[in-house]
Amino acid sequence: MAGGAHIQTIGVSHTYKGGGAKVLGQIDLEIRPGEALALIGRSGCGKSTLLHILSGLSVPSVGKVLVDGALITEPSPSRIMMFQAPSLYPWMSVEQNVGLGLRFNGKMKEAGHRIPEVLELVELGDYAKRNVQDLSGGQQQRVALARSLALKPDVLLLDEPLSALDAFTRHALQRDIRRICKDLGITLILVTHDINEAVMMADRALVLKADPGDIDAEIAIPIPGGRLPSMQEFSDVRRQLVAAYEAAAGLTMAEAQGFISDKSLNAPAPVERLAAN
Structure with missing residues (x-):
């Protein structure tokens, strides 16, 4: 593409x-x-x-x-930057963390289809409702990656x-x-x-x-x-x-x-x- x-x-x-x-x-x-x-x-x-x-x-x-x-x-x-720490909100679920960029940019109307799309891309489709505190370090970085991709940078x-x-x-x-x-x-x-x-x-x-x-x-x-x-x-x-x-x-x-x-x-x-x- x-x-x-x-x-x-x-x-x-x-x-x-x-x-x-x-x-x-x-x-x-x-x-x-x-x-x-x-x-x-x-x-x-x-x-x-x-x-x-x-x-x-x-x-x-x-x-x-x-x-x-x-x-x-x-x-x-x-133009989205990913830093050394995933910087996730520990009290939120995976899908809530992924949707933060959409929320802050006034694009929550896209969340219903966009969040599942990017979670599938990063191989976390089955983790949407999980709390991020329950994930490994690698999985947490995948959540951060999904959050970055949600805005279609x-x-x-x-x-x-x-x-x-x-x-x-x-x-x-x-x-x-x-x-x-x-x-x-x-x-x-x-x-x-x-x-x-x-x-x-x-x-x-x-x-x-x-x-x-x-x-x-x-x-x-x-x-x-x-x-x-x-x-x-x-x-x-x-x-x-x-x-x-x-x-x-x-x-x-x-x-x-x-x-x-x-x-x-x-x-x-x-x-x-x-x-x-």
């Missing part, structure tokens, strides 16, 4: 109020409609700041963001919402979010420290360097169909991303050793551990 928003940044840089060093240098970027783009880099490189600017939650100090040719200066229900932005989940739950959600966005024609932008996650979910990855944050490398991820870490194509792209990450972060060879091992989904990649430091 065609769709999704076309996003451009033109000369975007950012310095937080109060002065200090630039968080972002100069970002000129184009994201194609329906593309899945990953932003990778170690802590402090400005990737979350860039994500917030793309969403409209922040306004750049310099430059502009265009979505389908229109200047973006504020958030919109057409053109852009879905992920600020590491899967980072606290166990490896197998995380892998399932990575696969399902990519599939849903492709099926619905949603432009997907994700921030991650996890190289495997970028290869699993994105069509293209941008590796950012710090001081100030800027795009240091661009890696295409042309893997058709379903993706598994055991695939040769997956390993090949992962090696490219590890090398680009190493160069952007200024890591030594000793720090880089072991980065390209794909033996287990259970163990976090060394890149993920270093970036968290």
